[in-house]
Amino acid sequence: MFELLNKCIDSAVGSGASYADARILISKSRTISSKDGDLEEFNDSENMGVGIRALVGSSWGFYATYDLSDSSLIKAGQKAFLIAEASSKVPGRNFPLADVPIVQDEYITPHEQNPFVVSSSDQVNLLVDATYLMKKQGSSVASGRLNFWDTEKWFASSQGHEIYQNIIESGGGISSLSIGDGETQIRSYPQSFGEYRTGGWEVIESFKFLDHTERLVEESSRLLTAPQCPEGTRDLILEGSQLALQIHESVGHAIELDRILGWEAAYAGTSHLQLDKLNEHRYGSSIMNIVADATLPGALATFKYDDEGTPAQRVDIVKEGIWTGVLTGRDSAAIAGVSPGGMVRADGYGRLPMVRMTNVGLLPGDSSLEEIISSTDDGVYMETNRSWSIDDLRLNFQFGCEVGWLVKNGKITDMVKNPTYTGITPNFWGSMDMLAGEKEWVFWGTPNCGKGQPSQVGHTGHPASPARFKDVRIGVRG
Amino acid sequence: MNIWENLIEDFEKALPSDVQCELKMINSTESLTRFANSHIHQNVEEEITDVYLTIHLNGKTKNMNFNITSMKSAKDIIEKALSGIENNPEDITWPGLADKNNSFNGLKEISPEDPDLRAKKVKEFIDQGKDFNAAGYCSSNVSNVFVWNSNGLNSADTATGAFLDGIFRSETSAGSSHIGNKNLNEIDASNVGKEAYQIARESQNPEDIDPGTYEVILGPDAVSTILVFLSVYGFNAKSKVDGTSPIEIDSNQFDTKLTLIDDPFAEGALNFKIDSSGSKKTKTNIILEGVPKSFFHTRRTSKELKDKNTFHEMFGWGDSFGGIGTNLYLKPGETKKDEMISNVKKGIYINEFWYCRVLDPITQVVTGLNRNGSYLIEDGKITKPVGRLRFTQSFMKSLSQDNVVSVGSENRFADSEFGEGILNVPMLHLKEFNFTGGVSG
Incomplete structure (x- = not known):
């Protein structure tokens, strides 16, 4: 991958950029959502591409493409330079880039179970069971969501950086919505829109969704008849x-x-x-x-x-x-x-x-x-x-x-x-x-x-x- | 496009005969030149070719999306999609694939705009107020979408858009303006710059006023924000399915001066003429003289609510979002801006809203702030610029019967909290709007 990145960077610098850096990413994500005990959405996503940034004077240009062929990478470097050159027609004041250590290194998020290796049925079932339970316990709309990301990044710069990182993130949450007369009340766990961390499937297991369904339903329902928060x-x-x-x-x-x-x-x-x-x-x-x-x-x-x-x-x-x-x-x-x-x-x-x-x-x-x-x-x-x-x-x-x-x-x-x-x-x-x-x-x-x-x-x-x-x-x- | 034709051919060959399949591709070049402190500081272009696949087999559904580079082969993708599908729960709201007779072809070959032209537009904007600090963006995009399904539907369309949005700032004020068009060449950057500069100049040294209920005149961008909230949380049929929409069809919920139409075929409309099921869109009445006439439906919501599909599925959004109109026009009235101001006893002109959030979807009570140009109007005249105010107001009530005093006579594409180019609206004069806080909280 670093060879591909350097083609891109060399093309930008060869065109006249004073500095260039580029990233190739392979990004995987998974979204699972469930409502009232049904699977609402299951989507797996994967994409791959390169983004290159070039500096001309005080002006940046950035170009990104999905096409990683040699000719495309060379064109991407040239395009980033041309965009920076267009920026330089309405320029700001010149600045140096702050110095940072130039490193070659790699890093992988510590994790126990990669969420893309864990059975997707187990993931679906956990969410479907939680929303089924909440619906049965009296929720008007019981919903849940899980998201996973597995991102591989290769970064290189014209100063000599070569860094590989693999970042793994997992998270999700459940909520119970109660609908009353002209109002809705909701309770969510672990927090609204879910809780997210770096790590694998073990992050989700630690939430123990099923232990919290009864409380969410009881509280969202009780809120409908609760008094307004005083002013x-x-x-x-x-x-x-x-x-x-x-x-x-x-x-x-x-x-x-x-x-x-x-x-x-x-x-x-x-x-x-x-x-x-x-x-x-x-x-x-x-x-x-x-x-x-x-x-x-x-x-x-x-x-x-x-x-x-x-x-x-x-x-x-x-x-x-x-x-x-x-x-x-x-x-x-x-x-x-x-x-x-x-x-x-x-x-x-x-x-x-x-x-x-x-x-x-x-x-x-x-x-x-x-x-x-x-x-x-x-x-x-x-x-x-x-x-x-x-x-x-x-x-x-x-x-x-x-x-x-x-x-x-x-x-x-x-x-x-x-x-x-x-x-x-x-x-x-x-x-x-x-x-x-x-x-x-x-x-x-x-x-x-x-x-x-x-x-x-x-x-x-x-x-x-x-x-x-x-x-x-x-x-x-x- | 050859990529698309090859993709269909590969998927047709690799697809087992008992599988229902929908394949989509979005191919676009999006370019955006950003400026701040009166110079260009960010300038980007991205070319994408993303593919979206939906597979349905024995009552079960799976979605995948990927880009051309990450895809090994059609066979590999189909195998991945089918793997484990038998363990999924049954998809009880599966609505089926779109009918092949809904196919539409509006594909055009259009090249992306040059970054030099965007830089020129930015300079024309900045030049209108050299003593103030300018910031904003100029964007252009060309997008092609393709949809094929195993029912025989094959649709494609092209959309282009260009936008200039900017502010001028002084030590004590800011003023903004916005314009959208299909063609970057048609954007009058000087005029947009003049308008933003004038607002910033006239908004200097604002004074604080007490919170309370005021008459308001809302500029197009503020009107657009109200309508986009009602679209997402009210007219989006998914919110009706979930029980959180306040909209009741055929009831007198809005002021009779309001008519909102989604018209993808209107001259100058910026967005696609097909929805993401591949079906040709139609002109849809959303509000007719204050009466809600239709939700924005997807195949799933029309099935769940047993209502006619309005073809509002969104490209790139999942089933859990639902649908909204993307070519919305609020019918103009006959009142010019000066006349509107002259009819206000004591009120506030608001150019733009900021950071609006729903407190409860079913009441549509929303909190947010004003920015980039607000004035106090007294006895039909603008008397002074005013500072930051926080409102907490039901957007439903703001447009309810007898609360709309007049509708402006001129429409334009307006920006909103959830994006640009989807709403073309005039100004509105509203009788009551509730401000709950000022600069000091």
């Missing part, structure tokens, strides 16, 4: 998977250097963060410690090298509440004068690598969910995301959860439906005063992070444990 300002306790999405939206995207530099301004937006405030800006309370760590075993965004050949790293993002780090690529790091963090990835061979969250997580504290609840006089405990929205500076957000529980005088009392909360990023994180510890720290994974044009779907990780936030506006309704 007002109260203490908010977030379960780990909801906190993971809170981190994703109000920290993860805000610290992407391409956004901070304005590269995503017209689409995904920019950031409220300004680089000249790095190491000064207070992001949250003193118990807020965020790291971006692509080396965490089993987390969804774990790999050995990113799609620019930069080694995976652990980078401090927020230390004791102070903003200290950003997510970078080789070009954005050079422009901003910071170290490249190995955080650039692409969605398949056909997409341009761009800054992507790795495992951006909140380090655990020294409390526990039990302790947090017992020390709360008047609050709401919310579980499992149902809706999310945040402005294009990543400041003003509103989240809805599947279920809320009133907390009075240190005890969970009533279930409430349609719980929502809203806030402003630094105020919200500044109000975090209790954080559960390592025993409740889970490597939550988000498999559906949209960014870029053409659109790319990224897989990101967000380790988190439950936490409490003081005086949050909750219960917003239309």
